[in-house]
Amino acid sequence: MTGIVLDIVEKRFPAAAGAPAAPIYRDFRLDVAPFSFLVLLAPSGSGKTTLLNMIAGLDRDFAGRIGFEPAAGGAFGPEGPRIAYAFQNPRLLPWRRVLDNVALPLGGGEAAREAALAMLREVGLEEQAGAYPERLSLGQQRRVALARAFVLDPDVLLMDEPFVSLDEAGAARLRDLLRRLLARRPTTVVFVTHDSREAVELGTRLVRLDGAPARIVADIPVTLSAEDRCSPAMVEALRRQVVGHGSSADRS
Ligand SMILES: Nc1ncnc2c1ncn2[C@@H]1O[C@H](COP(=O)(O)OP(=O)(O)OP(=O)(O)O)[C@@H](O)[C@H]1O
Numbered sequence: 001m002t003g004i005v006l007d008i009v010e011k012r013f014p015a016a017a018g019a020p021a022a023p024i025y026r027d028f029r030l031d032v033a034p035f036s037f038l039v040l041l042a043p044s045g046s047g048k049t050t051l052l053n054m055i056a057g058l059d060r061d062f063a064g065r066i067g068f069e070p071a072a073g074g075a076f077g078p079e080g081p082r083i084a085y086a087f088q089n090p091r092l093l094p095w096r097r098v099l100d101n102v103a104l105p106l107g108g109g110e111a112a113r114e115a116a117l118a119m120l121r122e123v124g125l126e127e128q129a130g131a132y133p134e135r136l137s138l139g140q141q142r143r144v145a146l147a148r149a150f151v152l153d154p155d156v157l158l159m160d161e162p163f164v165s166l167d168e169a170g171a172a173r174l175r176d177l178l179r180r181l182l183a184r185r186p187t188t189v190v191f192v193t194h195d196s197r198e199a200v201e202l203g204t205r206l207v208r209l210d211g212a213p214a215r216i217v218a219d220i221p222v223t224l225s226a227e228d229r230c231s232p233a234m235v236e237a238l239r240r241q242v243v244g245h246g247s248s249a250d251r252s
Contacts, residue, residue: 002081002155002188003069004032004055011050011062024050025062026213034071037182037189039203041196041242047214048192052158055190056085068156076155084154086162090145092133098144099129105152119147122184123177139170143177150181159191163198175202196239201229206242218242 008028015021024047032038042048053059055066068081084105092101099116106112120126123143125136133141142162149157163171175198182189193199199206200222208218220242228234 002071003034004030004156004188004190005065005067005069006030006032006051006055007066008054008062008064010064011047011054023213028064028214030207030216032188032190033205034069034188035186037191037202037204039199039206040190040192040209041194041199041206042209042214044194046209046212048209049160052085052160052190052192055156056083056158058085070155081155082152083156083158084149084152086145086149086157086159088161088164090133090138090141092141092144092148094133096132097129098125098131098133098136101133101144102147102151105148115151116147119151120144122150122181123147139166139174142166142174146174146177146181150185153185154187157187157189159189161192161194164194171198178202196243197235199242200224200235200238206238208242208244218244 006029008025010023010027011025012021012023040048040051050059054062068076070076070081092098093104096104099113099120100108102116102119103112106115117126117129120129123146125140125143125147128136128140128144133144136144145162149159163174166174179202191199191202203222206218206220206222207216209215210217218241220238222238224234224238
């Protein structure tokens with residue numbers, strides 16, 4: 001529904017420990033089409049989280065512009081596009097029950113709690129609604145974080161390595177859940193990962209960044225069918241295309 005236009009003239013952080021402040025982005029342009037699932041792959045420290053923070057409006061200290069375009073004929077509410085952000089760490093409030101954590105983006109009233117409960121049902125955690133986050137496994141906490149992101153019915157969903165540190169089976173279950181949630185509530189996704197297999201499994205477009213300032217060094221549409229995404233040979237062929245040989249963008 002929502003397209004994103006990134007036109008970053010320059011982004012740099014202040015100089016630290018006597019080192020000059022090198023720009024992380026300079027003349028960086030990226031258009032994200034509505035409903036695409038864009039996966040960003042890049043070496044550690046190259047600016048992926050910074051980019052998500054700028055899209056989210058958490059970091060406004062840069063020269064340039066990030067624009068959101070509603071679908072043809074549509075318009076955003078007075079507050080602009082709804083942006084959900086799923087972080088590497090689930091970041092649940094430990095003093096609030098699971099249900100209240102999920103209801104939080106909606107303001108917390110009775111209607112919000114009902115919507116949150118429906119979301120928890122969808123991610124298979126209805127029974128944990130009254131528990132505190134510390135009682136949940138990391139995989140369950142990540143499910144709660146997904147529920148909290150989707151309860152907002154976001155126009156844009158930003159995800160920063162949301163499935164890292166899970167075992168392969170746990171990560172696969174969460175990828176499955178994410179696909180199901182997106183099938184019901186299509187949205188524009190920008191997803192950061194170091195795992196190129198995960199990128200190929202989920203993405204409709206893979207963008208690899210490298211260098212300082214960061215530049216786009218690969219930009220590949222993924223047109224694999226759901227079936228082909230399960231084929232190790234197909235995934236491997238595309239993975240090689242994205243990461244190239246000897247790239248530091250890939251940990252796997
Ligand atoms: N608040 C900050 N102040 C100063 N420098 C920062 C700040 N945040 C990030 N940086 C620097 O900016 C660069 C990009 O950081 P960023 O976290 O965006 O990278 P990343 O690609 O997401 O890394 P990773 O894959 O390790 O998470 C790094 O060199 C980092 O040290």
